[in-house]
Amino acid sequence: MAPMPAPAVALAVLVLLSAVPGYFSDDLNTDAQALQALRSAVGKSALPSWNSSTPTCNWQGVTCESGRVTELRLPGAGLMGTLPSNVLGNLSALRTLSLRYNALTGPIPDDLSRLPELRAIYFQHNSFSGEVPASVFTLKNLVRLDLAGNKFSGEISPDFNKLNRLGTLFLDGNSFTGEIPKLDLPTLSQFNVSYNKLNGSIPRSLRKMPKDSFLGTGLCGGPLGLCPGETALTPAGSPEVQPAGGGAADAGGASSGTKKKLSGGAIAGIAIGCVFGVLLLLALIFLLCRKKSSSSTPATAVEKGRDLQMAPMDMEPKGQNGSAGNGAHVGAVAAAAAAAKTGGATGGSKKLIFFGPMAAAPPFDLEDLLRASAEVLGKGAFGTAYKAVMESGSAVAVKRLKDVDLPEPEFRERIAAIGAVQHELVVPLRAYYFSKDEKLLVYDYMSMGSLSALLHGNRASGRTPLDWETRSAIALAAARGVAHIHSTGPTASHGNIKSSNVLLTKNYEARVSDHGLPTLVGPSFSPTRVSGYRAPEVTDIRRVSQKADVYSFGVLLLELLTGKAPTHAVVNEEGLDLPRWVQSVVREEWTAEVFDQELLRYQNVEEEMVQLLQLAIDCSAQHPDRRPSMSEVAARIDEIRRSSLGDRPATDSAGEGEEPSL
Known part of the structure; x- marks a missing residue:
């Protein structure tokens, strides 16, 4: 038989290889197609760089090695909707998948099982729901799994034990129920199931974890203290400890075999004696309490009566002039x-x-x-x-x-x-x-109220306009205040920056108020009004990052410059929020339409106003990594104020103003 010509051999090889499933799917073109399908499903407007004119490996959040996509990091990218099936599974060389701080919903797709190289999953702070799918437990190389701040439910599966390389498992802030299964993960060093509907005893293998790993649950044991019926000598789940000396020779040299078990009559006698002892003790306590109650002095009774009568006083709220207010309970x-x-x-x-x-x-x-x-x-x-x-x-x-x-x-x-x-x-x-x-x-108590009232209160013809110098000074003081809060720790944040939480002294000097309050509420807390200040990646107000604070501060700057309140659902007929409305105007041209009419009378500071507007836009960027730090924000505002005031140092309101009210 004559040998086949070389071209024919090559063609035959190609035909055979094309019949092998997945052979040609494992290339960059297939990765790009999978990413485009992901964008179409959950990020049509959020990922403008994902287009054919830009190389795939230069797309936002995409990292490549050896011609394959190995990392996909899209934190706070504005993704919305449900992850499609049979899309992520085509990124077969993927090692890191980060979709944290988005608005993704629904279940985790099953095709994650087709990602054998996956080592880290960051899905925290979305709205994923359902149970953790079985596909996750097939990822043998998984080292870090963060599913915190979602809506996962059901019991925590014992199949987590299949992930024997797992070092971090964060499941806090979900709706998991039941008990924690016995988890035998030798490399597990970080673990958190706080704020779930869990109950029962913490497994022994997890009792080395800190108390913060189990807060807001019905769990007991380990760092949370003893479970009901559990003692320090007989921990739950362990064999009972024998009585002291139960297996050793006594002082007289007799062996333990000479010790007799207590007879049934003796046990009954001890039990009856204990019952009578308890009843006698309770009777004595009752008599002592009655005696103490009857001997209370008349003055104490009068004082209690006076206290109980205090509640109805001042039932109607008073305004600054003492007139009745709107009927709210002031007492x-x-x-x-x-x-x-x-x-x-x-x-x-x-x-x-x-x-x-x-x-x-x-x-x-x-x-x-x-x-x-x-x-x-x-x-x-x-x-x-x-x-x-x-x-x-x-x-x-x-x-x-x-x-x-x-x-x-x-x-x-x-x-x-x-x-x-x-x-x-x-x-x-x-x-x-x-x-x-x-x-x-x-x-x-701050006598001048809030910046919100000052900006959006009475705007009648007799109102004194809020000038550029006052607004920029308020912005600088507030920025420095928030920057100080951030300086107290890497995770320290204000958590609720808005104009009603910037209070003013009688000299219009700004002070930041109400920092840290989101950390005091429970997982079920939900504000009654949607805030226009909240960063797009924030899904749980108890966990607000410093970059999310920067976003809120950027909206505050836009509020100062435009005079528009961002707490309304929309700020114009196009249905845009304040940052997007400003950006839509700026894309056309720098126009006076953006600025508050009260600012337009100050003709010599247009350049500084534009600089502050650009800073506000930088702060309110959709992606957290593109926002400056608060210390950088304060420095830029200071520089802008210096240029508008003729290079003289901008006034630092620290230590000035009215005396403390106490």
Whole structure:
């Protein structure tokens, strides 16, 4: 038989290879097709660089090695919708998959099982739901799995034991139920199942993990303390410890074999004796309590009656001039304090706990707060704020928290971190009160109210315009205040930056307020209003990153420049939020349409206004990595102000303004 010509051999080889499944699918073109299918499903407007005019390996979030896509990192990219099936599985060389801080929903697709090289999955802070699919447990090379802050449900599968290389497993902030299975993962060093609907005893293999790994659950054991019926000598699940000396010779030299077991009669006698002893003890306690109750003094009874009568006082809120307000309950602070004093709110220390320099010599106590007159300042997502005026004439702001169900030790730990922030540009937390039914926070009272009221309040013809110098000074002080909060730790954040949380002294100097409050609420907390300040990657307000703070601050800068309130659903007839509306105008040309009409009268600062506008746009970038840090933001605002003020140093409001109200 004559040999086949070379071209024919080559053609035959190609035909044979093309019949082998997946041979030609494992190339960059197939990776690109899979990425385009992903973009069509969940990121049509979020990934403009993913187009045929740009090489695949230069696309946003894509990393290649040896002509294959090995990493896909799209944190906070604005992805929305459900991940399609049979798409990600085609990226067969993928080692890292990061889709955290997006708005992805539905289940995890099953085709992840076709990614044998996958080592890290970052799916935290989306809205994935359902159970963790079996495909995940086939990823033998998986080292890090982060599914925190989603809506996963069902029981935690024991199949996690199949991932014997797993070093990190984060499942916190979901809706998992049942008990934690026995997990025998020799390399596991990071683990978290906090804020799930779990119960039962923590497995022995996980009791080395810190307490923070199990908060907000019904679990017990290990770092959470003993389970019911569990003792230090007989841990749950372990053999009972024999009585001391049960297997050794006694002092007289007799062997343990001479010791007899107790007879049934002896055991019955001991049990009956114990019952009578307990009953006698209870009777004595009851008699002592009755005696103490009957001997209470008339003065105590009068004092209790007076406290109970405090709640109905000042039922109508008063304005600054003392006139009746809108009918909200103003006596709530007094009622809360009265309930605390009379024992109506169980648990807690029954006193105010102070921070900072006031801790050594508190200027007032719970009794003073009880007697204070109060008026409503406003209602927010985390509670209602009141102005309380003491009998001495000094005023404080009191926030009555809602939706806080933390146990006292955890509340105390988190509130201590908030109270530790003492800075001249941050409204300090002066004190707090904790009980089962009431949680009160006490701050300095700021007489000029909030930036929101100043910007969006009365805009009648008699209003004094808010000039450029005042607005830029407010921006600088607020930026420095937030930057200081960030400087206290790598994960420290404000968590709720908006114009109503920038308060003003009588000289219009800005102070940042209400930092850290999102850390006090539970996983079920949901604000009643959608905030126009929230970064697109934030799906859980309890976990707001510093970059998300920067986004919120960028919206605040846009609010200062445009005079538009971002808390409305839309700011114009096109249905755009404030950052996107500004960007749509800027894309056309730099136009006066963006700026607040009150700013347009200052003709000599147009360049500085444009520079601040560009900074606001940089801060409100959709991708977190493209936003500057808060320290950089403060430095750029300072530089802009210096140029607008003729190179003289911009006024630093630190340490200036009205005296503290306490």
